[in-house]
Amino acid sequence: MDELQLQHDSSETIMAALFTLTPCQFSDLRHSLSSDLRRQHHRLCSLLRSTTRFSQTLRHLEALSLHQKTLLIARYFLTTLKQLTRFWEAETPNTSVAVRLRDLDATLLLMLLCEVHQHDKQALERPPAEWRHILNEYVVSNMLAMAGVGVPSGAIVLSPFIDVATRCRRFLDAAGCGGGGGKVEREVATSAAAVVALPSVELCGTGTECAICKEAMGGGRDVCELPCGHMFHWMCILPWLAKRNTCPCCRLRLPTDDVLGEIERLWGVLLRIGRSPRNSCGD
Ligand SMILES: [Zn+2]
Ligand SMILES: [Zn+2]
Structure with a gap:
């Protein structure tokens, strides 16, 4: 299947890029990723525990347009990608994406809803009043599955992250700016x-x-x-x-304030690092 192949290629590319890191950078990355994941997990759990916060967040989500929801997810992907590419990218001022807590709650809830829907198409056909309970059950059962006794901690931290980055790639394709496959590239201004x-x-x-x-x-x-x-x-x-945010001669991408454009650029950085010749030895 194309979808599976794409997913495979994406994680291969990310792994190849990660192999170029020094042990020190790698452990630095692992640390920051695991603390990010832990923080988000706590936030999600406390959101699911509180009836008030849950229904407020759900109402907030319902009020957003599809475009606004897409942007929420895009911003989340972007922060994740930035974590990965920061070793190869000079820090550019003013392009950081600060996510408000209310938006973070909405993003985490939205992604969980998507995940649960993907896992069981009927689950969310039940009335929204039951959703908190359904989501709670899903998170608890997945937490047990993820606890994975005996799996090296590096793999535990990196695999959900690679998963997010891979979804980011699919998301880009769905948003119509996949970069490959002859799609028309969107033009966005340089930041x-x-x-x-x-x-x-x-x-x-x-x-x-x-x-x-x-x-x-x-x-x-x-x-x-x-x-x-x-x-x-x-x-x-x-x-x-x-x-535009490209060089007129070689089409190298420059940073942009456009969220989708920036995801596309950082994904390009990963591709470049992951496919660079010194990475292909041993293939
Ligand atoms: Zn000139
Ligand atoms: Zn150039």
Whole structure:
């Protein structure tokens, strides 16, 4: 099945990327991931314990449009992806996604509802008044299954995480910006913070041509360098980056404030690391 193959490829890619980490980075990642998971799990459990908080969160979810719900999940995926890619990505200011607690509750509940629905299509056909009970039972039985005595702790921490990242990939495809398969790529603006952080370069000598206006870039301070090393006149690249977050020459993606665009970019980082030649030895 395509779906299964995609899931397999995604986790392979993530594993390959993780193998490039030093032992120190790896244990750092494991620590931050396990504390994240623990925090979210506590939050979800306390949400399911409290009748008031549960019905408030459910009402909040019901009031959201499908687009807003998609964004909730997208933001959640993005924080997860950021954890994974932070070793290969210089921290860019202002692009962090702060999730409000109310939204975090809504996200956790929404994802649990999706999971329960996937697990048992009939479960949520019962009246919403019974949902808290149904979800509680599901979480408790899964907790027992996940306790997995004798499984190395590294695997325990990483597998739900790889699962989230893989779902993130499927989510991107469903949202219509999968990157591959000939789909039309959405255009999103580069984040202002990333543009401000771009360096000016002084070119000694002439001869280098700006790929946008095809004119030579002379001395002075009007030339800008993108992280890929490609250079353009500031006056040429600024209007471009106001509409897109890619390099005109090599299509390298720059950070964006658009949640889906940013997920797509970070997923691209993972793909690049996971498929880099020094990773393929032993295949
Ligand atoms: Zn130019
Ligand atoms: Zn480039």
